Amino acid sequence: MIYFTLKEPPYPNQPPELILTGVEPGREEAFTGSIARDAKLLAGTEFFADGQAARPAVLGQHAAEVYSSETGLPIQVGSEIDLLGRPFSVIGLLDRSADIVVNNAVMIPLAQAQTLLDKPSFVSSVTLTAVDINADRQIAEVVAQHFPRQQIISDDTVRRNAREGIQVFEAMINTISVVVMLCAALLIMTVTLITVKERTKEIGVLRALGASSWTVIGSMLWEILLLSLLGSLLGGVAAGFVLAFGLQENLFDLGHIVRYLPLAAILTLLAGVAPAFNISRIQPVEALRYE
DSSP states (O other), rough: OEEEEEEESTTTOOSSSSSEEEETTTOOOHHHHHHSOOOOOOOOOOOOGOOOOOSSSHHHHHHHHHHHHHHHHHTTTTTTEEEETEEEEEEEEEOOOOOHHHTTTEEEHHHHHHTTTOOOOOOSSOOOSSGGGGGGHHHHHHHHOOOSSSOOHHHHHHHHHHHHHHHHHHHHHHHHHHHHHHHHHHHHHHHHHHHHHHHHHHHHHHHHHTTOHHHHHHHHHHHHHHHHHHHHHHHHHHHHIIIISSSSSSOOOOHHHHHHHHHHHHHHHHHHHHHHHHHSSSSSSHHTTTE
């Protein structure tokens, strides 16, 4: 097979929106079969030998959408598309695949792709389909012995890359979560300190009536705890509403939200400890004179 980018991706680190894919006639299922979880055919045919067009093309689901948006016309079997300045006739349309490369593919015969790109006898990759799925490692070892400079991508490679990508993503999410929690703690501490400062005279009256420093600290921490529990509960309800109705997919998980509610309450309580201890050290006379 041969691959060539026809249209760059709209965002960085994404596959191209349109991928010219040259496939040897009779070997189409090597690209649309198990590698794409057996991409179903919406219309026409996926086999070039069955097509009557001189320049046949089979479009993936996203590729058809891109051509339709560019031309303003629906793409269907028999439509003509432009490939590097040459007209090609659509002989087949594929349904959405689990593989983005197949979704974005503009599949044409290998020889015609080589002619378009002026690369005779050139191929980007060779796809091997094992009769026994348990023999993929043995096949990879044999290929590596005969072609040591070639990169071999098997199901194990895909799974390993997927796991590594997920681990990187989880590490990034965890880092962002820690930074957000620290910022939230600092913000809560600042707001609590300002609120406590505004109640200095009230605290001075309590101290003058005989309330101890620990009584003042305890009352303030109880108030902060109640506010944190109420705020955490409201935040959990709001987050659940967004996850359930505000996104394209329902990601609501009550257990996940409930597990983090105590953490939010404890974080708020800890953020209020420093202001509570700070204000409890003020002498009653100074507190009563505070304006």
